[in-house]
Amino acid sequence: MKQPSRPLDHLVLPVPSLAVARDRLALLGFTCAPDGIHPFGTVNTCVYFADGTFLEPLAVGYPQRAAETAREGNAFTAGDAHFRAIRGDNGFAALVLGSQDADADDAAFRAEGFPGGTRLDFSRGFRTPDGAEGEASFRLAFAAPQAGNAAFFFACQRVNVPVVDRTALETHENGVTGIRGITLAAANPHTHRAFLEAFTGAEVDAFEDHVEVVLPNAAIAIVRDPGVTDLACLAIRFACADPDALRRRLTASCIDFNDVDGTLAVPPAPGQGALFQFEA
Incomplete structure (x- = not known):
């Protein structure tokens, strides 16, 4: 089974x-x-x-x-x-x-x-x-x-792992409630399809320029990047309860970000080693 x-x-x-x-x-x-x-x-x-x-x-x-x-x-x-x-x-x-x-x-x-x-x-x-x-x-x-x-x-x-009340630790001023997806990168994503299937235990869907797997609680995609020499971790996609409030926070704090169709993308910085993407 x-x-x-x-x-x-x-x-x-x-x-x-x-x-x-x-x-x-x-x-x-x-x-x-x-x-x-x-x-x-x-x-x-x-x-x-x-x-x-x-x-x-x-x-x-x-x-x-x-x-x-x-x-x-x-x-x-x-x-x-x-x-x-x-x-x-x-x-x-x-x-x-x-x-x-x-x-x-x-x-x-x-x-x-x-x-x-x-x-x-x-x-x-x-x-x-x-x-x-x-x-x-x-x-x-x-x-x-x-x-x-x-x-x-x-x-x-x-x-x-003892059961403790983590409500305070799980409450974030930016409205993030969880992780929706992770983006990996490789020169040829299809090269790593077998690994991704073995690692996740799930069937991986293959497309022309990427491969993707849907887990019980998140999705993982490997996208094509000719400049990457191995399988690299690239970006984290968060579920955000109020992107508008986060947009105002980022602007007030002078944090660089891109806003593409409502998804806020914050590039890596010291203390934040991945691209952070926030979406409703």
């Missing part, structure tokens, strides 16, 4: 520091969670949405520990270090899908010919704005479209 397709879980955005990310995202009207500390040297300040997805701005908080774990085969820190070495400290590094069974997903990625590294288990503490604390545990299964790809891909099983 075919397993259901994997949903979007979150997106990893490397940043030079969490302070830079907080400043930029706050300017755009996002609410950032308190700092999270990984046991392998990286730190984050997540942006949670009401649809269950989130952004993970990621910095290297403890460089020595991050470098050690990468050398030891930690696919997460190795992937982050590889991306930063190629693309720099500000970007869109990883697309993460949800997993019901990371062991099964790891086996499936390997069987399909797209292994991305050793499966990883870890736990980290968290703190909510009201001071509640707890520990969350995860299992990660990695997939790779090709050797040496700058962006990396994995499925995340939330093994032990």
